Amino acid sequence: MSTDILVTLNGPTMGTRWSARLASRHASPDLTAALQNAVDLVDRQMSTWRADSDLMRLNRAVQGGWVDVGAELMEVLNVSAEVTAASDGAFDIGVGEAVSAWGFGAAQGQADETAIRAAMGRRLRAQVECRPGAGRARRLNDRRLDLSGVAKGFAVDQMAKVLRGRQIPDFLASLDGEIIAHGRRPDGRPWAVALEEPDPARRAARGVIEVTDCALATSGDYRHRIQLGAAWLSHTMDPRSGAPVRNRAASVTVLAADCARADAWATALMVLGETDGPALARAKGIEAIFLIREEVGFREEATLR
Template identity: 55%
Template sequence: MSIDLITLNGPTMGTRWTLRLAPPAGLDLGALTDACAAAMARIEAQMSTWQPGSDLMRFNAAAVGEWQALPADLLVVLAAGLQIGRDSDGVFDIGVGALVRAWGFGPAQGRADPARIKALIGQRLATASALELDMAGGRARKLAAVDLDLSGIAKGFAADVLAGVAQGFGLTDVLAGLDGEVVARGHRPDGRPWAVALEEPLRGSRTVRGVIELTDRAVATSGDYRHFVQVGAGYLAHSMNPRLGGPAQNRLASVSVLAENCMTADAWATVLLVLGEDAGPALARARGIEAIFLVRDGAVLAEIVT
């Protein structure tokens, strides 16, 4: 007898969270939906740059040197962001908030600030040395002015949390996701791995390019085709290159990274996209990162798999 899959979903972080599962007898779907929605709302209230009252924005506005109490989840993401920043030699930097807004992304909603862009270009970010985290004490402080933005890691963390909520209800076989960040736990009801679609990197439409199968793995995709600004006849992706002081500029259309958890996959997908079609695959091979690169070559897409 076949068991039908269902999908629970709701809005969060400018997209939708989804949880796909075959509900066992006796599962309270209403309670599960409410728990998922509450967890996503909690993370958004902590990490959003769109909500002026979020914990992240409160910390951004705090005075240098003053300890600020922060929620445990936010501290975990800050610590992970700083570590991946060190591991990537600064290519991943959670201190790009000013750059993001100057170029018209996030709450700036397409309104770029040329004067601010000019002032920021060439400035070397030093976020790792500007933050001090006290994980045991549940607090953090800035040692220098810093403007944090977690858009390259927060959705991946949220997907991990979503899978964790399902586990709390005794569910071991689920597919949890937020847009391009997906966590696969266990198997489909027929025992096969979960099938996760990878999109064609097309602006303005959604088309499936291929499918990968996952069991107890996560995948995250960064690309130049969902969030971008148009400059003349060209497009600039939302992923910031701290070394340039602006958006990544290369021929990569998208990078999908597989990892044990989605937070890690999300951040490394950003790193590899920023590095480009040559340095990205080289670093992925050097670090043993499983990744799929789509490279624009005129109207053709070339694929590189590591």
């Protein structure tokens, strides 16, 4: 057991903050800078808020036109295509037009009724071709790409890559609800991760799970949402309908080997909802914790091995 104390390194990114908890002997300004550079690289390539990001250049390119993109974006496009195929389109990065139409992302709450009518009823399936050897990608249809369901998870993977590359065996890296736990705390205990109560009015822990050597990501309908008339709408888009998800799943937490896939699968299972979500998770061997709204309170359903 180490006598080191736990310290937290952190910094700004993607409208929120990243953090890394680790033993004090490993902390240094150089490590903080390396972690910041890792998440900044993801933001530069994948942000929908930056007109100069690789993603937005790809979105602006003519259909079928090749665009030079970074290796990290190429990797995320491939992970996304994998989860899209495995979830039969419950997860898809082709939801960019719907995200903006309903007032999420860079639209900042400004819904566009004309754009909503254009997006609804369309299956928003992206078609993207990648040439990793050439460092190029292109869109094969007119779908606008949005990586909000996978990019933050990938950013945590990049943080973990930095930490492992420096031979740091024990850490907890996180960005919003995306987390990688590696090794153990300095006192020898597993890392404790709080599962959030699905309450839009406050942040509170519903429970705590202890984990080591795994990634976790949570998707929910209670934190990022907008009010349209009398209804509150989740930021998660259903690619099969072009509209925000409306089912009884309040949140889904997925445990996986890497955070990008955990993030994408949490989104897919959230879209599938309280019945189809657990069914597919069991069929695919995905470890997940669902919080499902009942008439009073929530029901928890887990597909943990």
